[in-house]
Amino acid sequence: MRTRTLVMPSKPTAFLSAMLLVAGVLFPSIPTADGLNAGIAPPGNSNTVGGSKTVPGTAVGIDVRVMTFNIRHGTDEDNDLDLESVADDIESAKAQIVGLQEVDRHRSARSDFVDQAKWLAHRLHMDFAFGLNRKTPPKKGHKKPGLHGVVVLSKFPILSARNHMLTNIKYKHRPTKQRSMLEVVVDVNGTKISVYNTHLDHQRKEQRLAEMKEILAITAQSSRPSILVGDLNSQPFSRVVALAKTQFHDVMAELGEGEEPTFPYDEPDRRIDYILTRGHISARWAAVIDTDSSDHMPVVADLTIATPVEKPAGSPTRLQGGPRIVPHPPAAPRTGPTPIWF
Known part of the structure; x- marks a missing residue:
């Protein structure tokens, strides 16, 4: 197995540093895909993930761990169906919001007619929303049509x-x-954020550019802090990514490891999987996870979402990140996933 990549933050951008005064914090190490601790941890001092970074007497940044993962309908490096390995990768990474691409629902024998969105949500005790790309008629002996698309899983409530x-x-x-973009609104400890998940065309740059232009027109309509994840089938120097960066920040690039490859799993030579942010969101840490549960390797990132600092009436509101961690109670346990399907 290859050594897993740790991406350490470099300088924050001038924009983000003006919005967020984020000091170094330590977050729990992420195990390798097989569950073994590789001794790799985000920088700083901490004891929580998904908590709030605060200055005493104020409420400021909310920490969240995000992942993007093209799961190739749950087939591993030997083209064997192994959805449990996908679940293990997500669980080991302690991801709280996950964008999945190439997800089947009752599709065909290739995925054993399993509703993969629902299965993963139950297995991981997460809410989910599904965005349809393509639909096929029911196969012989089956009543439900085959669906294929993208999914957002969340430990936090999905509001819409x-x-x-x-x-x-x-x-x-x-x-x-046919491609699509799934848009969800997630309530992260009281702060609403927009999360977008997409999978762009793999054959033609013209098609990808057209898709990205449409995506940016849609995402521009939200004033919330926003996260766009997905398989863009485009490398960092491409026109597609340059277009995306007119509205979003590339987390891996801003942390100094913008060329780290994510595809293909056996001999990775290109980066086509992205976590992008917009608004008052700061990236603290990111990594590419070495796994053979798909033909892509997942990307995971620790982000801080700024929240307003409470000020006396009449004082201007400002955004800030504090210098230390205060443990935050975990989200309430769920008895089952709340599905949202569009």
């Missing part, structure tokens, strides 16, 4: 979800497949 079908250019030769 909407799936946006992206324009599919009609090509005579090598036609492209």
